[in-house]
Amino acid sequence: MIAEAPPAWNLFKQIFAEHWNGFTRVHPRYQTPYYDGLVDKMLRCGDPEKIGYIEYGCLQCGEGKHRGAMSCKSALCLRCAKVYVDNWVSQVSQMLHAGVIYRHIVLTMPAMLRPTFYQQSKALLSPFMRCGVRCLDDVFSRVSGKDLKGGYIVVIQTHGRNGQYNPHLHFIATSGGWDHKGQQWIHLDYIPYAMLRKKWQWHLLTMLRQTVKTNAINRLVDACYTRYREGFVTNVQKGDVPSRYQSLATYLAKYVVSPPISLRRIDRYDGQRVAYHYRSHKSERVERETVDVYTFIGRMIQHVFPKGFQRVRYYGVQATKTFEKIKYMIQEALATVKGIVKGAIKIIAPMTYRQRYRQSTGRDPLRCPHCHSDMGVWRIWHPTYGVIYDELEAIRRGKYASQAPRADPARSPGRTLRATSGGIPLLLSGLR
Ligand SMILES: [Zn+2]
Ligand SMILES: [Zn+2]
Secondary structure, eight states: OOSOOOTTHHHHHHHHHHHHHHHHHHOGGGOSHHHHHHHHHHHHTTOHHHHOEEEEEOTTTSOOEEEEEOOOOOTTOSSSHHHHHHHHHHHHHHHSOTTOOEEEEEEOOOGGGHHHHHHTHHHHHHHHHHHHHHHHHHHHHHHHTSOEEOEEEEEEEEEOTTSOEEEEEEEEEESEEEETTTTEEEEOSOOOHHHHHHHHHHHHHHHHHHHSOOHHHHHHHHHHHHHOTTOOOEEEOSSOBOSOHHHHHHHHHHHHTSOSSOGGGEEEEOSSEEEEEEEOTTTSSEEEEEEEHHHHHHHHHTTSOSTTOOOEEEEETTSHHHHHHHHHHHHHHHHTSTTOOOOOOOOOOOOOHHHHHHHHHSSOTTBOTTTOOBOEEEEEEETTTEEEEEHHHHHHTTTTTTOOOOOOTTSOSOEEEEOTTTOOEEEEOSOO
């Protein structure tokens, strides 16, 4: 559930409500139940009567009530983006290991390849991620002279800052790899940039040629080698990423999983044109853009991945089981490397609905405004399944009646509940 909708939310919904059908007629690629479903869910998001709700009630005094609308969790929904980012940060933080040095590496592709990736995203996106892994293993092995396997958390990103299609890979990579033959961890102080660029070009173009076997692709690949003699653009973050796991994951989340255009950046919509702004990496300035409404919808929807696509993946020793096996050897090997900060990983738990609500409004939604005790789940309603849970029904059926009072010094042995509808006081014990 989401606490509160940001101000431009209604504008965003209005754009899709008014133009989605027209847009799909012009772009039949998106005329599928999958995309229709995402848009439909997004339009209902946050409306309790349409998407469902969880109602909390005060079981002490029976007066307090709070209703939170369920969220759609659609990849398209900017309102749900924050929850998505929070969960992502939490998930990635848990996959980073104490005492291990990671690097942030970005692998990109030149503009002339992007249309191919856009048109064949279903066939190309997974091989794209895998060939990035092969490339880094290749570089690590070449530099060390040993057959190394690194550990990688890979996130695929399809948009640049202004929302245009620009697929690239973010790697959180170990600073070295596992030498299976020698049963040892090899740490690499640096990555030779020039080699990485050329290797990346070779791995990406080879994958492309082998996946899309057409003459047009062969010509495109050849053109890429002629035009980019130094290889493709790769960025390696300068220096190590020490044990600031939390900030690493948070920092990455900003670039990696945040939506193409955040709600705060939509400035105007007049029914036909949308004005928005973004901060450009190139100019380091805020850039403004006004596009027609179909272009805007296109920029938002093109970043929705094919159904079931996993955009965060773990490879090599980063896959949990392998890591557990060799973790201590890695940590031992790295303990001798100068400058490592040894520290516990800070695991960030995803925020609960209650915390998010409190953060955005300053109010605790689950505290009864009358008697100030915590409220419990009172009723859950879903548009398809109807009432999923009803506390009053549960009480009527004897949820609490058969339970003997528990010896719990922190709680009073019995509590009084006045049901708001019936007004019958009930003695409750063992209520959580
Ligand atoms: Zn109360
Ligand atoms: Zn939503």
